[in-house]
Amino acid sequence: MEMQKKSFFMVPYLAWIALFVVAPMALILYQSLFDITGHFTFSNYTSYLESTTYLKMTFNSIWYAFLITFFTLLISYPTAYLLNRLKNKRLWLLLIILPTWINLLLKTYAFIGLFSQNGSVNDFLRFVGAGSHQILFTDFSFIFVASYIEIPFMILPIFNSLDEINPSLINASRDLGASAWQTFKRVIVPLTMPGVKSGFQAVFIPSLSLFMITRLIGGNRVITLGTAIEEHFLVTQNWGMGSTIGVILIIAMFVVMFLTRERKSKGGQSR
Amino acid sequence: MKAKFKLSNLYLVFVFIVIYLPIAYLIFYSFNTGATMDKFTGFSMKHYTTLLSDTRMISIVLNTVVIALLSSLLATLIGTLGALWINQLKRRSAKNAVLSVNNVLMVSPDVIIGASFLIFFSFLGFKLGFTSVLLSHIAFSIPIVVLMVLPKINEMPRTMIDAAYDLGASKWQALSRVILPTITPGIFAGYFMAFTYSLDDFAVTFFVTGNGFSTLSIEIYSRARQGVDLEVNALSTLMFLVSLLLVVGYYVLERYGHSRRVNRNKMMKGPNAQ
Amino acid sequence: MKKLIAIFVGILAVCAVIAGLNHQMNAKTTSNEKKVLNIYNWGDYIDPDLITKFEKQTGYHVVYETFDSNEAMLTKIKQGGTSYDLTVPSDYTVQRMIKSGLVAKIDKSKLSNYKNIDSRFLNLSFDPNNDYSIPYFWGTLGIVYNDQFVQADQVQHWDQLWNPAFKKSIMLTDSARDMLGVALITQGHSMNTTNYSELKSAQEKLNLLMPNVKAVVADEIKMYMKQNEAKIAVTYSGEASEMMSYNKHLHYVVPDEGSNMWFDNIVIPKTAKHKAAAYDFINFMLEPKNAAQNAEYIGYSTPNKAAMKYLPADVRNDKQFYPAESTVKNLEVYKDLPLKVIGNYNDLFLEFKMSK
Numbered sequence: 001m002e003m004q005k006k007s008f009f010m011v012p013y014l015a016w017i018a019l020f021v022v023a024p025m026a027l028i029l030y031q032s033l034f035d036i037t038g039h040f041t042f043s044n045y046t047s048y049l050e051s052t053t054y055l056k057m058t059f060n061s062i063w064y065a066f067l068i069t070f071f072t073l074l075i076s077y078p079t080a081y082l083l084n085r086l087k088n089k090r091l092w093l094l095l096i097i098l099p100t101w102i103n104l105l106l107k108t109y110a111f112i113g114l115f116s117q118n119g120s121v122n123d124f125l126r127f128v129g130a131g132s133h134q135i136l137f138t139d140f141s142f143i144f145v146a147s148y149i150e151i152p153f154m155i156l157p158i159f160n161s162l163d164e165i166n167p168s169l170i171n172a173s174r175d176l177g178a179s180a181w182q183t184f185k186r187v188i189v190p191l192t193m194p195g196v197k198s199g200f201q202a203v204f205i206p207s208l209s210l211f212m213i214t215r216l217i218g219g220n221r222v223i224t225l226g227t228a229i230e231e232h233f234l235v236t237q238n239w240g241m242g243s244t245i246g247v248i249l250i251i252a253m254f255v256v257m258f259l260t261r262e263r264k265s266k267g268g269q270s271r
Numbered sequence: 272m273k274a275k276f277k278l279s280n281l282y283l284v285f286v287f288i289v290i291y292l293p294i295a296y297l298i299f300y301s302f303n304t305g306a307t308m309d310k311f312t313g314f315s316m317k318h319y320t321t322l323l324s325d326t327r328m329i330s331i332v333l334n335t336v337v338i339a340l341l342s343s344l345l346a347t348l349i350g351t352l353g354a355l356w357i358n359q360l361k362r363r364s365a366k367n368a369v370l371s372v373n374n375v376l377m378v379s380p381d382v383i384i385g386a387s388f389l390i391f392f393s394f395l396g397f398k399l400g401f402t403s404v405l406l407s408h409i410a411f412s413i414p415i416v417v418l419m420v421l422p423k424i425n426e427m428p429r430t431m432i433d434a435a436y437d438l439g440a441s442k443w444q445a446l447s448r449v450i451l452p453t454i455t456p457g458i459f460a461g462y463f464m465a466f467t468y469s470l471d472d473f474a475v476t477f478f479v480t481g482n483g484f485s486t487l488s489i490e491i492y493s494r495a496r497q498g499v500d501l502e503v504n505a506l507s508t509l510m511f512l513v514s515l516l517l518v519v520g521y522y523v524l525e526r527y528g529h530s531r532r533v534n535r536n537k538m539m540k541g542p543n544a545q
Numbered sequence: 546m547k548k549l550i551a552i553f554v555g556i557l558a559v560c561a562v563i564a565g566l567n568h569q570m571n572a573k574t575t576s577n578e579k580k581v582l583n584i585y586n587w588g589d590y591i592d593p594d595l596i597t598k599f600e601k602q603t604g605y606h607v608v609y610e611t612f613d614s615n616e617a618m619l620t621k622i623k624q625g626g627t628s629y630d631l632t633v634p635s636d637y638t639v640q641r642m643i644k645s646g647l648v649a650k651i652d653k654s655k656l657s658n659y660k661n662i663d664s665r666f667l668n669l670s671f672d673p674n675n676d677y678s679i680p681y682f683w684g685t686l687g688i689v690y691n692d693q694f695v696q697a698d699q700v701q702h703w704d705q706l707w708n709p710a711f712k713k714s715i716m717l718t719d720s721a722r723d724m725l726g727v728a729l730i731t732q733g734h735s736m737n738t739t740n741y742s743e744l745k746s747a748q749e750k751l752n753l754l755m756p757n758v759k760a761v762v763a764d765e766i767k768m769y770m771k772q773n774e775a776k777i778a779v780t781y782s783g784e785a786s787e788m789m790s791y792n793k794h795l796h797y798v799v800p801d802e803g804s805n806m807w808f809d810n811i812v813i814p815k816t817a818k819h820k821a822a823a824y825d826f827i828n829f830m831l832e833p834k835n836a837a838q839n840a841e842y843i844g845y846s847t848p849n850k851a852a853m854k855y856l857p858a859d860v861r862n863d864k865q866f867y868p869a870e871s872t873v874k875n876l877e878v879y880k881d882l883p884l885k886v887i888g889n890y891n892d893l894f895l896e897f898k899m900s901k
Contacts, residue, residue, distance in 0.1 A: 013353030013413075020410035021375050024387035028379075036884045053896050079286050082279045091522045095287070099294050100467045101514055102507050103491050109499060109768065110293035113300075113308045116772045120296070134713075136774065137760045151290070152467075156460050157422060163456060164426050194422040201374065202418055209380040219760025220719060220898050226380045228895070233382045234616045235721070236891040237884070246383045250375055257371045261363075307791055309772045326570060327609070333567040341560050344553065389624050399626035447546040455549065477617060481627045482583055483608050493588030493611035495764040500589075 025250065032243035036236075044244035054228070058248065061224040065207035068146045072203050073196070075147065076154035080195075081188075083155070084162040093159055097152050104149065108216050111145050112136065115217075137219035145217045146210060154199040161195025162188070197260045205253050225249055294511065301504035308501070318505040328490070328506065335470065335487040338401075342408035343465035349409070350416025350465075351458055355450070357417065358424040370417075377414045381474030384411060389478040399481025407479045408469045415468060416461035423457030424450070580605045582822040585618065585629035587611060587809075592842035599829050605822050622647055622814050630817040631826060636808045639678045640671040640881035648677045648812045655824045658831035661851035666808070669878050678810035679827055682845035684782035685868065685876060686723055686805040688798045689789075694776040702800045703731045706777070711757045714776040719763045721894035722879060722887075723805060724751060727779060730803045736877045739886045748893040752900055761898055770795060781807065782866055786844035797865040799872055806876035808848070 035041045048054045083092050099107075114120050115135040122132040135141050165188065173183040209226035220227070225245050232242030296308070304313040322328060353373070360366045376384060388410070392403050427450065435445045451458075473488040480489065491503055580603075584591075588611040596607050610629070612618040615638040621627060623645065634642060642648045653659050653675070662680060672678045690700045694714070699705055706715060706727075717724050726736035728747035738744060759775050770778050770788045785797040811830070813823050829835060837855035840847035846866045847853075853861050861867065882890075 009352045010356040012349045013356060016349055016353070016410060016413055017369075017372055019391075020388075020406075020413075021372055023391060024379075024384065025375055027387045027390060028383060036888050053892075053899050056899060075286065078279075078282060082283050085279075086283075088522070090525075091519070092283075094463075094518045094522065096290065097463055097467065098511070098514060098518060099290055101470050102294060102297065102511060103488060103503075104471050105473075105488075105491055105495065106297060106499065106503060106507055107293045109308060109765070110296040112765065112768055113772070114293065114296060116309070116769070116774045118309070118773055136769075148289070148293075153464070156464065157419065160419070160456055160460055161422060161426065164423070194425060198418045198422055202377070202415065205374060205377050211380065211382075215719060215762055216765050219716075219762055221760065221901055223895075223899055229380045230382050231891065231895070233386055234614055234620075236888060237616060237619075238888055238891075239386070242383065246379060250379065253374055253377075254371050257367065257374060261367045261370075307768075307771055309768075330567055330570055333563050333570075337560050337563050337567070340556050340563075344556050348553075386620065389620070389626075393624045393626050397626065403626075451546050451549060458549070477612070478621070482610070482629070485610055490588065490611060493613040495588065495613060 028243045028246050028250075031239050032241075032247050034240045036238045036240060044240050047241075048244055048248065054245075057223055057225060057228060060222065061208050061226070062252070064143070064146075064210075064222060064224065065204050067143055068150060068207045068210075069200060069204040071143060071147045072150045072154045073199065076151055076199065077158055077196070079151075080155045080158040080162055084159060089159075089163075093156070096155055100149075100152050105212070107149075108145065108213055111141075111148075111217060115141055136217065137221055139222070142213065142218040142222050145213055146207065149213070150203045150207065153202045157195040157198040157202065158192055159195070161192040165191050200260055201256065204256060208252060209249055297504050298508045298511070301501055301508045303501060306501060308504070318501040319509075321502050322505045322509075325502065328502070331485050331487055331490050332506065332510070334401075334484060338404055338408055338486060339466050339469040342405055342469050343412055343462050346409045346412035346465045347416050347458060347462045350413045350461055351420050351454075353413065354417045354420040354424055354457075355446075357421060370421075373414050373417050375414075376411050377418075381472065382478075385475040385478030388475065392479060399479060400484045403479045403481065404476055404484060404486070407475050408472065411472070411475060412465035412468050415464045416458075419461035419464055420454055420457040423454040427453050580822065581608060582606070582819055582826055583608045583610070583628065583630045583817075584826070585610050585612065585622075585627075585632040587633060588613060590633065590809075590843065592839050594842075595830070595835055595839055598835075599826060602829070603822075603825055605825070607826075619647075622816070625816065628816045628818045629814055630819045630823040631811055632814055633681055633809050633811055634678075636669070636671040636810070637879045637881040639808075639810050639812060642812065642814075643672065643677050644881070647815055649815050649817060649820070650676050651679065651813060651827075652824075656828050656831065658828050658833075661831050661833055661836070661849050663848050663850040665873070666848035669808070670880055671808075671878060672810070678812045679831070680848040681809045681811050681830070682783070682840070682843065683806065683808045683848050684846055684866070685799045685807070686726070686779070686781055687785065687800065687865075689770060689778040689780055689785045689795055690798070691770070691773060691776050691792075691794050692796060693773070693794050697796065697798075700777060700798055702802060703727050706757065706779070707754055708757075711777060713757065713759050715754070715757045716759055716766055716769060716775045716778040716780075717761045718766060718778075718780050719761045721890040724761075724779070724897075725890055725894060726805055727751075728754075730800075736803075736805055737880045737882065739882060741889060744889055744893055748897055751897050755897070755900055758901075783843075783845045786866060790844060799865070799868050799876075801872045801875060803875040803877065806873070806878050808878070809845075 032044055033040055033042065035043055079096075083089055083096070086092050116122070117132060117134070121135060126132050169187055169191070170183055173187045178186065208224070209229065210224055211226040211230045214220065214222050214224055214227050225248065229242045229245050232238045232245070300308045300311065301318055302314050302316070303311050304315040304317070305311070357366055357369050357373075360369065388407050392399060397403055431453070432445055432449060435449045440448065471488065473492050476486050477489055480486070491499060494500070494503070582605045584607060586609065596609065599605065600607055612621070615635050618632060618634065619638055619641065622629070622632065622642070639648075656679070659679070666680050666683060667675050688700050688706070690697070699708065722736070725744060725747050728750040729736055729738060729743065732743070732747060732750060734743045734747070762769065764784075766778055766780050767784050767788045769775055771791045773792070773794070782797060782799070785795070789795045789797065811827055813820060817823055830839065831849065833849060833851035834855055836847050836849035836852035840852065840856060841860070
């Protein structure tokens with residue numbers, strides 16, 4: 001393999017891994033072995049595994065991250081697909097990303113304004129005769145806002161893989177008598193799987209550790225692992241327990257990566 | 272066919288409306304005479320005049336922009352090189368292992384990253400400030416760049432690179448003439464995502480910043496105890512408009528040189544189409 | 546490739562231009578390099594006009610940086626790499642900083658305006674001799690209610706919050722010590738208890754409040770209350786004054802059976818490099834007129850007795866923020882409890898939040 005010789009490529013990247021991934025990871029692992037008074041112990045892990053609070057929280061995090069990813073994908077795939085057929089598609093794509101440049105806290109405050117009892121959404125509902133509803137602090141508002149934040153991170157990779165599809169493949173499929181639906185199912189979907197996977201990773205993994213909006217929009221009715229870590233680091237000052245949950249999250253991430261890994265599949269890769 | 276087309280457009284319009292709704296809300300209230308985002312009491316530009324005379328805030332914005340532009344640039348560079356390296360790893364398991372390590376910073380909550388970077392920097396005796404913030408932003412932006420670039424490289428037909436070598440291209444030529452142009456969309460995507468991460472980051476920056484250096488997120492979050500004032504709305508409005516102009520301007524410029532590139536791409540893609 | 550390089554260089558150039566601009570802008574303001582004062586404070590927690598006035602009066606250049614929680618600030622100061630000349634921790638954090646040796650002793654003889662502080666707010670348990678800290682603002686924990694939905698006599702005491710009529714209408718502050726503290730008071734215990742069984746029974750009491758709880762939130766509680774989102778909130782006086790200035794239907798009550806009294810205090814970190822400037826600034830802020838101006842801007846209660854006469858009568862006589870002596874004597878200041886006990890508070894509170 002000739003490319004192997006270009007080893008200088010990997011130097012900055014490997015340096016980054018060593019300094020900013022492995023070193024902090026080692027620090028977290030090291031810290032997770034100390035209790036709040038600074039004694040070496042495995043008690044953080046045992047109390048995590050024995051506590052119904054933490055197990056319930058872990059389950060909650062996974063469940064909500066799954067829901068958020070599901071709805072994000074549900075909205076993003078058609079959006080990416082339709083965007084890709086537009087005339088100035090790159091411009092439209094940029095316009096999807098642009099709102100992410102506005103500060104998150106500020107956007108969250110805007111959502112509070114929109115969703116509150118006397119907010120614009122309830123004004124609208126009353127206007128159409130649907131009456132006012134409690135929107136804030138519900139699962140709906142939490143998942144809505146979380147998906148809102150994540151959508152660009154899902155659309156972008158899917159859009160890119162759609163963009164890559166060679167139109168002649170689709171033409172070939174149609175020429176061979178496949179219907180539009182068959183073409184979509186047999187050609188387009190398999191070819192965009194890499195994009196969907198990176199979108200899934202880019203959304204599901206951070207969703208596991210959401211905080212802030214769990215409090216602002218969810219009113220702490222939903223408590224995720226991210227919230228707990230935040231508390232342990234910034235309120236309780238129990239860095240040991242916080243790090244322990246951090247280790248759990250990293251393990252969860254490895255599991256997700258394993259499940260969505262690149263396999264020898266029949267679809268897109270066989271070229 | 273025509274009805275379907277309209278329906279799909281309707282869907283996109285709906286998505287755009289939802290995405291821009293909170294932005295419109297923020298912009299609308301930046302013109303409020305009042306001081307909050309719930310009651311519009313009248314039109315005024317006073318929050319803009321406050322902003323323009325607030326040199327501290329303007330300086331913070333400039334800091335934020337420099338950090339975001341620079342960190343995402345370097346992160347894109349390192350991340351792209353990393354993706355190229357990951358791609359040429361032969362064993363699938365090695366690839367997956369590196370990718371998992373790559374993603375650690377994406378799953379770790381910001382507070383943990385921030386705290387461990389802080390310990391790391393103070394362990395090295397690093398002076399906290401611009402450099403430590405820049406390094407941290409580069410660090411947490413690299414994984415997203417890799418995630419954006421790697422699928423592009425994977426999609427690139429192996430035969431294309433081989434063909435380049437067969438035609439006598441050097442490694443450098445293969446990279447600069449064949450590989451990079453093909454993965455450019457991925458690189459741009461990575462840059463934009465990295466830029467986004469950097470602009471929005473609060474927790475990591477908070478921990479690793481030091482005397483005399485602050486970014487917009489820190490300022491906004493620490494104002495939350497008193498309630499975010501509409502000066503920040505005015506600022507966001509201006510930033511939004513500027514980035515909108517930049518994006519549209521960039522796009523128009525790109526269109527200008529479009530036809531030339533299309534021809535070149537066609538020539539390159541031609542042999543591999545089947 | 547050419548395009549990529551062009552963009553790369555372009556972005557670098559833009560960075561250089563912006564950095565240059567920024568440098569020039571700062572250069573104008575920091576003309577005299579040596580006379581600098583680095584303040585590390587909560588965001589928007591001082592009247593900016595006072596900073597300008599201080600700079601004009603003394604020729605110092607003030608660098609103002611911000612944090613958003615005691616613990617975050619503490620972590621930063623503890624880890625080093627920074628050198629702030631002043632920071633503003635709350636009571637229990639002051640105690641913790643003293644214990645960890647992070648703050649410098651304050652020579653009160655250098656503060657001619659120290660005498661202006663109300664003696665009620667000096668020599669408190671977190672810093673018995675005020676050797677390390679000077680009170681900046683003080684306040685209480687209490688109940689905010691909206692008179693469109695709730696009558697004043699329905700919310701004069703903590704116990705009344707458990708009224709079934711308030712189903713899903715109370716917002717709590719996301720703070721273990723404050724909320725467990727409320728339950729502790731209703732059971733006649735101290736807010737500083739370290740007794741686990743007292744804490745456990747407080748948590749059980751709090752669990753019974755859950756049906757009435759609408760949300761457990763933090764700073765954003767102001768925004769919710771301003772927008773009439775909830776009928777009742779349990780929050781700090783500072784937050785209350787902020788929301789009341791926007792929504793005339795809101796009122797604040799400090800239950801007279803007891804509550805928390807908190808202090809934000811100015812301290813000088815050990816790593817400070819411009820101590821003389823720090824002293825000048827503390828003294829400047831203790832000047833009655835300045836303290837009054839700051840209190841009017843922030844809306845919190847000032848501990849500066851001499852400043853009271855410069856405050857408008859309706860502020861000075863407001864029992865909500867300057868409660869009667871009979872209430873004040875029932876207020877408790879938080880002590881910095883052993884880490885294990887704080888851990889108990891937090892674990893119990895987390896269980897409470899998960900119990901919906």
